[in-house]
Amino acid sequence: MIKLPFLCISAVCAGVLFLRYDTTAAPCEPACITSEAGLTSQPQARVVSSPASDSSTSDWSLITEEEIVRDQGVHPPEFYPKPPIGAPTIKVNQPDASKPIKSPVTIEIEFQAEDGATIIPSSIRITYGWLEIDITQRVLAHAKLTPEGLRATNAKLPQGHHSVTLKVADSKGRVASKVLEFTVV
Known part of the structure; x- marks a missing residue:
């Protein structure tokens, strides 16, 4: 099941x-x-799906100033739960969170299922900040989502430090979670 x-x-x-x-x-x-x-x-x-597009023609806002203000002052969780054994993995290819980035950004995420399972693209959930503001539909409106990953271009972000959490499930019901923290200059 x-x-x-x-x-x-x-x-x-x-x-x-x-x-x-x-x-x-x-x-x-x-x-x-x-x-x-x-x-x-x-x-x-x-299930609602948007046309697979590259969004390369116009910028779009990933996070609004109001959402940043709402998220300020909230303390991060003390721990992150361990994923179940055999859970899929999420790899962030872009943006490179190890250094400050400039807006607009390209988002490129790779999913990898384990143990013969497959990724269920419709299970993706993307939240912003420690308040977990759901931005899934905003991202999907500008992204190409496949079982292999997600790609969106021209995402505008205000300057500052940001935290985005990605979650996706596989066909065996195991959920992967990845927190991406980065700074926009």
Whole structure:
């Protein structure tokens, strides 16, 4: 049985659904959701894919100034959990986090599955900072995503220190996680 993270509703506040990924939850039957306005809808799940593009024609914002401000002052976790044995690996080819980088940047990530498993591209999750602001859809709108990796060009980033966490699962339900910290000058 493949065990992948499920998207769960964690709260409804002022008509806004707050969603979270849960790796321990079991899939459940769709339920009707009633909004504060009394409208009832049947949730639908679907995979959305953007056209594979190189995004080489225009710059786009990976992180906004408001997201940086929200993330400031939050302390990083004291530890990072160990990945399960046989979990896929995530290799960051670009940007080179060992030295300061200039915006816009090219993002090139490589995935490697282990033990005969395959990478599930739709499982990718990309978050910014210690508050884990989900920027997955923003990146995917400008990226080419395959089971081998992800590539996006012309991502604009404000100056400063940044932390991005990448997660991806394989066909055996094992999740890899990679924290990329870098400085933009």
